[in-house]
Amino acid sequence: MLKIDNLHASxxxxxxxxxxxxxxxxxxxxxxxxxxGSGKSTLASVIAGxxxxxxxxxxxxxxxxxxxxxxxxERAHKGVFLSFxxxxxxxxxxxxxxxxxxxxxxxxxxxxxDMPAKDMLxxxxxxSELLEIDRKFLSRSLNEGFSGxxxxxxxxxxxxxxxxxxxxxxxxxxxxxxxxxxxxxxxVNKLKSKDNAVVVITHYQRLLDYIVPDYVHVLYNGKxxxxxxKELAHELEEKGYDWIKEEVNA
Amino acid sequence: MDLKExxxxxxxxxxxxxxxxxxxxxxxxxxxxxxxxxxFPTKKEEAWKYTSLxxxxxxxxxxxxxxxxxxxxxxxxxxxxxxxxxxKIVFIDGKYSSHLSQTTHDGIDVCLMSAALTKxxxxxxxxxxxxxxxxxDSLSSLNTAFxxxxxxxxxxxxxxxxxxxxxxxxxxxxxxxTMLQPRNLIVVGENSHVQIIERHQSLTNNPVLTNSxxxxxxxxxxxxxxxxxxxxxxxxxxxxxxxxKQKQESVASVHTFAFGGKLIRNNLNFYxxxxxxxxxxxxxxxxxxxxxxDHNTLVHHIEPNCESHQDYKGIFGENATGxxxxxxxxxxxxxxxxxxxxxxxxxxxxxxxxxxxxQLEIFADDVKCSHGCTxxxxxxxxxxxxxxxxxxxxxxxxxxxxxxxxxxxSSVKIPEIKQRINKIIANKLGVNLGFDL
Numbered sequence: 001m002l003k004i005d006n007l008h009a010s011x012x013x014x015x016x017x018x019x020x021x022x023x024x025x026x027x028x029x030x031x032x033x034x035x036x037g038s039g040k041s042t043l044a045s046v047i048a049g050x051x052x053x054x055x056x057x058x059x060x061x062x063x064x065x066x067x068x069x070x071x072x073x074e075r076a077h078k079g080v081f082l083s084f085x086x087x088x089x090x091x092x093x094x095x096x097x098x099x100x101x102x103x104x105x106x107x108x109x110x111x112x113x114d115m116p117a118k119d120m121l122x123x124x125x126x127x128s129e130l131l132e133i134d135r136k137f138l139s140r141s142l143n144e145g146f147s148g149x150x151x152x153x154x155x156x157x158x159x160x161x162x163x164x165x166x167x168x169x170x171x172x173x174x175x176x177x178x179x180x181x182x183x184x185x186x187x188v189n190k191l192k193s194k195d196n197a198v199v200v201i202t203h204y205q206r207l208l209d210y211i212v213p214d215y216v217h218v219l220y221n222g223k224x225x226x227x228x229x230k231e232l233a234h235e236l237e238e239k240g241y242d243w244i245k246e247e248v249n250a
Numbered sequence: 251m252d253l254k255e256x257x258x259x260x261x262x263x264x265x266x267x268x269x270x271x272x273x274x275x276x277x278x279x280x281x282x283x284x285x286x287x288x289x290f291p292t293k294k295e296e297a298w299k300y301t302s303l304x305x306x307x308x309x310x311x312x313x314x315x316x317x318x319x320x321x322x323x324x325x326x327x328x329x330x331x332x333x334x335x336x337x338k339i340v341f342i343d344g345k346y347s348s349h350l351s352q353t354t355h356d357g358i359d360v361c362l363m364s365a366a367l368t369k370x371x372x373x374x375x376x377x378x379x380x381x382x383x384x385x386x387d388s389l390s391s392l393n394t395a396f397x398x399x400x401x402x403x404x405x406x407x408x409x410x411x412x413x414x415x416x417x418x419x420x421x422x423x424x425x426x427x428t429m430l431q432p433r434n435l436i437v438v439g440e441n442s443h444v445q446i447i448e449r450h451q452s453l454t455n456n457p458v459l460t461n462s463x464x465x466x467x468x469x470x471x472x473x474x475x476x477x478x479x480x481x482x483x484x485x486x487x488x489x490x491x492x493x494x495k496q497k498q499e500s501v502a503s504v505h506t507f508a509f510g511g512k513l514i515r516n517n518l519n520f521y522x523x524x525x526x527x528x529x530x531x532x533x534x535x536x537x538x539x540x541x542x543x544d545h546n547t548l549v550h551h552i553e554p555n556c557e558s559h560q561d562y563k564g565i566f567g568e569n570a571t572g573x574x575x576x577x578x579x580x581x582x583x584x585x586x587x588x589x590x591x592x593x594x595x596x597x598x599x600x601x602x603x604x605x606x607x608x609q610l611e612i613f614a615d616d617v618k619c620s621h622g623c624t625x626x627x628x629x630x631x632x633x634x635x636x637x638x639x640x641x642x643x644x645x646x647x648x649x650x651x652x653x654x655x656x657x658x659x660s661s662v663k664i665p666e667i668k669q670r671i672n673k674i675i676a677n678k679l680g681v682n683l684g685f686d687l
Contacts, residue, residue: 045634048634048638049637049638050634050638051634052630071637071642071643072634072637072638073637073638073640073641073642073643073646075638076637076638076639076640077640081638081639082638084635084638087635088629088631088632088635090632090635090636090649090650090653091653091656091657092652092653092654092655092656092657093649093652093653093656098636098639098649101641101645101649102636102639102640102641103640105640105641105642105645106640109640109642141653158639162639162640
């Protein structure tokens with residue numbers, strides 16, 4: 001589904017990604033871990049199509065198509081979803097209206113008509129129940145005044161609404177208490193199928209107890225320096241990242 | 251002959267044509283002297299530093315159109331809020347159109363200034379209120395000198411006027427260039443509530459210059475909601491002079507939606523003459539091309555325990571220019587005043603300009619006054635967030651600009667107006683988002 005080949009990317013002439021290779025197949029869950037500043041969030045943003053980042057070398061293939069040159073919205077229309085580490089507050093646009101616009105724009109890009117209002121309401125009801133989101137919450141301005149946990153839950157709610165093929169969860173666990181973590185993880189697990197894939201970017205192993213990865217990769221200095229299975233995450237939790245750094249620097 | 255001379259020489263002819271009431275006659279004569287002395291304002295005056303009238307004064311306007319022109323309702327229906335029942339006072343090229351209007355004298359007076367100025371039964375009211383709020387600046391004086399037609403609205407005490415009142419001025423473009431000077435007088439009695447919508451609409455591309463004066467008196471505990479829809483075509487200019495005198499515990503709000511026209515200057519003045527008064531000034535400006543919109547506001551806090559809330563948002567594209575000049579005066583006696591002012595702007599083009607200037611003159615020591623102005627571009631991180639959810643760039647921009655102006659719309663009390671403004675904004679931004687807020 002996702003095939004990243006020797007990806008180099010920079011922002012304001014600063015090289016951040018320095019040759020990433022990663023392949024994610026349908027039905028798989030990958031975790032990307034690594035110390036602060038290793039390039040995890042950059043990788044997520046580059047896949048989603050943030051324009052500030054320049055791909056200087058390599059490419060990103062999604063379902064056999066090179067998506068390097070596509071705008072963020074075009075990638076979204078093809079089924080790429082990024083759950084933000086810091087969801088942006090948009091005063092004046094309600095959660096419901098934002099979702100209606102996003103879904104109908106995606107449908108338009110796929111040559112479909114607007115979703116009938118009745119179906120939209122049903123979908124909203126279903127997915128908000130899945131994430132245990134109060135209905136009143138949906139008429140509030142997007143992310144404005146939301147707690148950290150509410151913002152993250154809202155991200156996964158949007159993911160549930162959009163049903164992406166590839167979901168990248170960027171530090172979705174940060175700022176979550178244990179109950180919110182359980183709700184979020186439960187939401188992600190229910191949405192998982194053999195046809196879609198999830199990339200979990202995280203600092204800690206905590207979330208991986210709930211969303212169990214098939215593969216774990218360690219990102220350091222803009223490169224994947226180690227890959228393994230979920231046991232690698234446990235090892236990192238126990239020993240920290242210093243041994244990886246030493247291994248790389250040796 | 252320049253416009254000033256033309257107006258001065260026309261004045262004598264004009265005075266002979268209208269019925270001469272001694273009081274109004276004297277007021278007009280004093281007013282034309284002021285205009286003769288001061289002339290049109292120039293950029294040398296501080297209040298006109300960023301707005302030049304030079305270009306629009308060069309046209310050869312016919313200054314008081316006499317011909318009666320007619321319009322078919324079906325052709326102009328779209329300029330009305332037609333999905334609700336309203337009173338209508340409609341003018342075509344400065345002349346009253348009884349055909350398009352729906353006035354009343356049933357318990358309230360929703361009728362014509364020409365009647366109020368000439369009929370004896372209105373005489374006391376005219377003497378008490380006419381030209382008692384307008385200042386003696388040159389443009390208001392010019393309007394006073396030529397005042398003969400406009401809306402006259404008198405709501406006695408304890409009346410809730412359920413139907414909004416629409417005041418609409420059309421210009422047909424039958425003359426090659428037209429100058430209009432409508433004069434409105436609105437007196438709202440104790441405990442009464444009225445909602446008014448005002449619009450100026452030119453129907454061709456022939457130049458139109460409107461120099462309008464509206465005087466509003468809100469008596470004790472009265473509530474006045476006034477909406478100005480300024481979405482005229484690109485050769486129409488408007489100088490709107492509005493003066494509002496408020497008595498104790500009254501609430502007056504003016505929403506100004508400036509979406510089009512060549513040059514718009516809004517002189518909006520509030521005078522608080524009593525305690526526990528609330529004055530609300532809100533505005534949304536969305537312009538492009540070479541359009542120019544200037545909001546010049548004054549809130550004069552004279553008595554204690556009053557509030558004022560100003561919130562103006564502007565979106566400027568292409569070569570558009572905007573001005574916001576907001577003056578708040580808090581007199582020494584006006585203790586415990588709460589005065590708020592915000593002016594936020596987005597420039598969507600490198601060539602667009604906004605000049606924004608708060609002016610606070612505070613003589614009392616126990617007050618809360620705040621003001622803030624921002625000029626910025628659209629938030630890039632918000633753009634990426636929206637686009638990553640599949641909302642294309644153009645729609646994301648529109649949604650952000652919509653959201654930006656939304657909190658001004660939230661105080662609009664008539665849903666049909668809110669919907670209409672919504673549609674105009676979506677139209678202006680070139681997208682149909684199909685959402686309702």
